[in-house]
Amino acid sequence: MKRVKSNPRRWFREAGLWLLLACSLPRLARAAELSIHRWTGDDGLPQNRISALAQTPDGYLWCGTWFGVARFDGVKFTSFDHNRVAAFRDDAVNALAVDRIDGSLWVGTRDGLLRYAKGDWRRLGTGDGLPGPMVWRLLPRTKGGVWLDCAGRIAVATDHGIVWVSAPIGTAPDGPADETIRQLVSESGDALTFLTDSGPKRIRFGEPMASTQPVPDFSSPAWRAVLMDDEGRLVTAGTEEGLATRVDSRWNWVATSRQGWSEQTPVLHRDPTGVIWGAPRTKGLGQLRDGEWKPVALMSGRPPTDLTSALNDREGGLWLGTSDGL
Structure with missing residues (x-):
């Protein structure tokens, strides 16, 4: 039997088409029409x-x-x-x-x-x-x-x-001494915006100290994850209290614990269609669509929980890394 050599470019192009249709569905149809495929250690991963x-x-x-x-x-x-x-x-x-x-x-x-x-x-x-x-x-x-x-x-x-x-981030004059870095958010002009428990900060390459980046009309005692738009403005904030999004310079709370939000949500991901994904522990996969946080029901496949990472491949396919497989 002739062996067919695996071609990753071709495979991602073909598989990416199917995944692109899946992650584009929130704009075209109800989330309940989604299906998902899962890989684990049984498929060759070294660990789930x-x-x-x-x-x-x-x-x-x-x-x-x-x-x-x-x-x-x-x-x-x-x-x-x-x-x-x-x-x-x-x-x-x-x-x-x-x-x-x-x-x-x-x-x-x-x-x-x-x-x-x-x-x-x-x-x-x-x-x-x-x-x-x-x-x-x-x-x-x-x-x-x-x-x-x-x-x-x-x-x-x-x-x-x-x-x-x-310098150690906790030594910044405008921040607490025991700050925890939660996320490296984005880069602009050789400066990095990153997130700590007390909110966004910014540091420029070559300068020792970070500065606090104020978020107008919004504050939280414990930040977890943020998303920024193409102009570097913070537009979505995941905190210990819930999920908030900014529309026309106003912040709106779109999800709380009663709506499937969990303070343990470590990752927010925006796909090419503009839909924001997350998977709080024990809550299952969710989406921020049309100003609402909505649980995602699937036609097939077990819903993922505890989202640890997310990636859109170059063909638009959406990959989710969780604590229980890919």
Whole structure:
């Protein structure tokens, strides 16, 4: 029997069409018409908890897990961990990012920052300038490399290594000393907007201190996740109290615990159609559509809970990483 070589570009194009139809349905039909396919350890994932997702220019989908990174070609998963790659000191992966300049894959682990380029793995640790062993979050930089959240600081890594590290975020004069970074939100003009418990902050490359970014007419004692529009304005905020969205300069609460919202919702994701997705723990998949937070009922497949990551591939397909599979 002639063996057919897997082609990730072709597979993502074909599968992406089906997934694009699914995630476009909220504008065309009721959410109850959606179906979902799920991959777990039984399908070759090294572990069911997906901590991060990324797609490299060659078409491969990469999944971060607590047991290493898995590369998916549409047919099978190939795992990379300490048994196969010496750069892995700890297999637990917290974050993934794809370099905007050279397409290399950055991997944030519990013991070091890894970079995969042209088949080679490289590790950066505390001896290379990393402010701590654990890398929590990554965000690609427009100029290449990544912003990273590590040891309560913001840093920048490029193919030359760690090139800049901020002062501890808790030392900012306008913030509490024990602030927790929740999200790396967006980049503009070589400055990073990130989210802490007390709200959005901004720091510029090369400057040690972050500044608070005021959000007009809105405040919260505990922020969890935010989304910004193309002009850099904060338009959706997930907090301990609920989910709020801004329309015409006014903030409206669109979801509370009674409406399926949970303070444990760690991820909000906007797909190309403008629909916002989330999956609070034990609550199932939900969407923010037409100003309302609505649970998603599925024609087939078990509804995902505890959304940990989300990705739209280049063909528009929507992939969801959860604590119980892809």
